[in-house]
Amino acid sequence: MKKIITSLLTIMLGLLMSVNVMADVQEGKQSPDYKTDYYMIVESKAGGIDIYSLPDMNSTKLNDSQIPNGTALHIEGETEDKANNRTWGYTEYHGMYGYVPLDDCRPAQSRKEAIDSELYIAGRDNVDYNADYNVRAYAEDGTQKLYQGPGTKYGEVPGVREIQNGETLHITKDADLVDGSHWGVTTIDGTEGWVDLEKTEEWAKEHGTYENPQTSEAVDMTPVPMQEGDAVSAGKATSPTVTEVPEASATPTAITVTPTEVPKATETPVATEAPTATETPAPTETSAATETPVPTETPAPTETPAATETLEATETPKPAADEQDNKENVQTAGQSVAAKKDAGSFKPLIWILAIAILAAVGVIIYHYKKR
Numbered sequence: 539m540k541k542i543i544t545s546l547l548t549i550m551l552g553l554l555m556s557v558n559v560m561a562d563v564q565e566g567k568q569s570p571d572y573k574t575d576y577y578m579i580v581e582s583k584a585g586g587i588d589i590y591s592l593p594d595m596n597s598t599k600l601n602d603s604q605i606p607n608g609t610a611l612h613i614e615g616e617t618e619d620k621a622n623n624r625t626w627g628y629t630e631y632h633g634m635y636g637y638v639p640l641d642d643c644r645p646a647q648s649r650k651e652a653i654d655s656e657l658y659i660a661g662r663d664n665v666d667y668n669a670d671y672n673v674r675a676y677a678e679d680g681t682q683k684l685y686q687g688p689g690t691k692y693g694e695v696p697g698v699r700e701i702q703n704g705e706t707l708h709i710t711k712d713a714d715l716v717d718g719s720h721w722g723v724t725t726i727d728g729t730e731g732w733v734d735l736e737k738t739e740e741w742a743k744e745h746g747t748y749e750n751p752q753t754s755e756a757v758d759m760t761p762v763p764m765q766e767g768d769a770v771s772a773g774k775a776t777s778p779t780v781t782e783v784p785e786a787s788a789t790p791t792a793i794t795v796t797p798t799e800v801p802k803a804t805e806t807p808v809a810t811e812a813p814t815a816t817e818t819p820a821p822t823e824t825s826a827a828t829e830t831p832v833p834t835e836t837p838a839p840t841e842t843p844a845a846t847e848t849l850e851a852t853e854t855p856k857p858a859a860d861e862q863d864n865k866e867n868v869q870t871a872g873q874s875v876a877a878k879k880d881a882g883s884f885k886p887l888i889w890i891l892a893i894a895i896l897a898a899v900g901v902i903i904y905h906y907k908k909r
Contacts, residue, residue: 568592570615570628577652578627578643580609587643589636593617593626600634606716608659610652611638612691630691632717653687657713664714669722673738675705676748684731688713688721695731707733 568591580587586604590597605611615628617637626637646652657665675682681700686692701707711723712735720735735741742748 570626571617573615574613574627576613577646577649578611578613578638578640579646579652579655580605580607580611580642581644582607582642584642587638589629589631589634589638591636593619593637595622595639600636601631605631605638606659608655609716610646610656610691611643612693613640616640649687649692653692656688656715660713660715666712669709669712671709673707673709673722673735673740675701675707675733675737676703676739676742677701677737682734682737684724684726684729684733685721686731688715688732689717689719692732695726695729698726698729698731701726701733704739707738709733709735 584604586606586609588604589600591600592598611627611629611631613627613629617626617628619626625640627640627643628635629638631638646655680703683700684695684698686695707722707724709722709724712721714720720741721732722735723730724733725731739748
């Protein structure tokens with residue numbers, strides 16, 4: 539059993555080591571032998587070339603269609619294939635890095651020659667040498683670079699600041715290249731270069747990818763006059779009548795004897811709830827309530843529990859009915875108070891009578907025991 543386990547562990551260890559070795563070999567193939575910095579123009583008898591994942595014709599092709607003749611490629615590294623007597627160039631195409639056979643390319647004498655070659659194969663219908671219009675910069679990162687040619691492969695213009703989103707760019711030349719990209723010539727702080735026209739507001743709006751987090755529309759700050767219903771719902775006074783409501787609601791507080799009852803009186807000013815059972819308000823204070831209500835301010839305190847209904851009450855005052863109701867309420871309150879006074883006056887007599895009875899009983903018991 540131990541031998542079987544040992545054998546399995548040995549096999550697994552060997553597999554892991556072989557995988558690591560293969561990975562190292564693969565990584566070595568993917569990296570070029572040395573770095574370079576020059577341009578090659580595709581010039582193949584087949585009309586174009588392919589780009590491979592490794593410097594090997596049998597490796598995976600990264601392109602769907604061939605790179606057409608006249609396309610300029612920035613060669614960033616080289617790898618020698620001595621077995622097949624071939625030199626491979628490490629380059630970027632459509633955002634993919636891979637290898638192209640350099641025996642199907644010719645060297646460009648300058649960056650300008652490489653740019654002119656690409657503009658030539660794009661055709662006059664796709665290149666406007668006399669463009670004259672403005673665009674607004676718009677990139678996902680918020681900024682973008684100015685390049686030395688129509689493509690990132692030409693490198694950034696040295697010493698030029700980044701272009702900010704929303705910045706207006708005047709285009710003097712534009713081109714729709716064979717690889718599907720769109721570029722234009724503009725000037726930043728006196729330096730001319732190429733900018734990606736797909737990173738503009740116009741392009742984003744046309745293709746439905748534009749998102750503006752900040753709106754530039756002016757906000758109308760003119761105050762809107764509130765309607766009468768809005769003023770009441772907001773709890774704010776819009777007329778002199780409403781502003782006098784707190785004073786009118788305060789008058790029932792003069793009738794209220796107990797301070798704890800004041801908040802209730804202001805919310806629901808009902809005259810019948812003013813006297814309390816524990817207090818004995820003087821009839822002279824209660825009768826003053828008949829003179830309190832003013833028809834123009836609080837015509838019907840018993841019918842307007844909320845300040846919002848006072849507006850309707852002021853339109854149709856009923857002073858005669860209010861005075862009559864107040865008199866009846868005062869009389870009712872006086873009767874209830876008198877009744878309570880009478881009930882309270884009988885309590886001492888009852889106590890005296892009870893004490894006398896107890897005293898008599900005590901005397902009788904005392905004499906009875908003495909005998």
